[in-house]
Amino acid sequence: DAKTTQPPSMDCAEGRAANLPCNHSTISGNEYVYWYRQIHSQGPQYIIHGLKNNETNEMASLIITEDRKSSTLILPHATLRDTAVYYCISHTGNQFYFGTGTSLTVIP
Amino acid sequence: NAGVTQTPKFRILKIGQSMTLQCTQDMNHNYMYWYRQDPGMGLKLIYYSVGAGITDKGEVPNGYNVSRSTTEDFPLRLELAAPSQTSVYFCASSPLYRGGLRVVNSPLHFGNGTRLTVT
Numbered sequence: 001d002a003k004t005t006q007p008p009s010m011d012c013a014e015g016r017a018a019n020l021p022c023n024h025s026t027i028s029g030n031e032y033v034y035w036y037r038q039i040h041s042q043g044p045q046y047i048i049h050g051l052k053n054n055e056t057n058e059m060a061s062l063i064i065t066e067d068r069k070s071s072t073l074i075l076p077h078a079t080l081r082d083t084a085v086y087y088c089i090s091h092t093g094n095q096f097y098f099g100t101g102t103s104l105t106v107i108p
Numbered sequence: 109n110a111g112v113t114q115t116p117k118f119r120i121l122k123i124g125q126s127m128t129l130q131c132t133q134d135m136n137h138n139y140m141y142w143y144r145q146d147p148g149m150g151l152k153l154i155y156y157s158v159g160a161g162i163t164d165k166g167e168v169p170n171g172y173n174v175s176r177s178t179t180e181d182f183p184l185r186l187e188l189a190a191p192s193q194t195s196v197y198f199c200a201s202s203p204l205y206r207g208g209l210r211v212v213n214s215p216l217h218f219g220n221g222t223r224l225t226v227t
Contacts, residue, residue, distance in 0.1 A: 041196060042220060043198050043220050046217075095153060096153070098151040101150055
């Protein structure tokens with residue numbers, strides 16, 4: 001599985017878009033990129049995933065570069081409840097490996 | 109569906125004691141996983157299972173054992189607890205099939221964790 005790297009922390013103003021980057025330069029052709037978030041010490045919550053096309057759901061959008069070496073998770077209108085640690089992981093087969101994630105703080 | 113249920117929520121063990129962390133899911137998922145999360149760190153994969161009777165090691169399996177006798181249950185056993193095993197433990201599951209079709213990729217569903225302290 002590809003190793004992913006993320007900035008350790010970011011701030012975002014409430015109501016603005018939060019753009020969380022992730023590098024996965026060693027990703028292979030059949031590895032999906034997944035995003036999860038963890039609020040306080042709860043179990044991680046699934047947000048979105050994609051292979052090579054951009055994806056959007058009710059929570060967020062996922063933009064994957066054409067070479068698939070990086071991606072960006074976009075929370076279009078961040079709220080205080082979006083304050084959490086966000087994990088970008090790659091997955092193929094049976095195993096998911098988490099890094100240390102990005103701690104996002106949404107500021108009022 | 110209750111989803112993924114973990115028990116207990118909290119536990120304090122003395123060094124050398126043993127215990128079993130319970131995990132059960134009611135979604136008929138084939139895949140199940142155990143992760144641990146140390147303070148300020150990401151999740152590390154301990155063991156996983158692709159179905160009843162099949163288990164495999166993850167990144168940090170030493171000091172743990174698992175079994176998978178049924179689709180629903182995936183208990184994690186600590187035989188000789190050590191302070192280094194103080195952590196929050198998360199169980200997760202994901203499906204192999206959905207609507208009768210094999211699922212190539214499906215997200216994990218997590219339980220709410222067991223907070224274990226070994227002193």
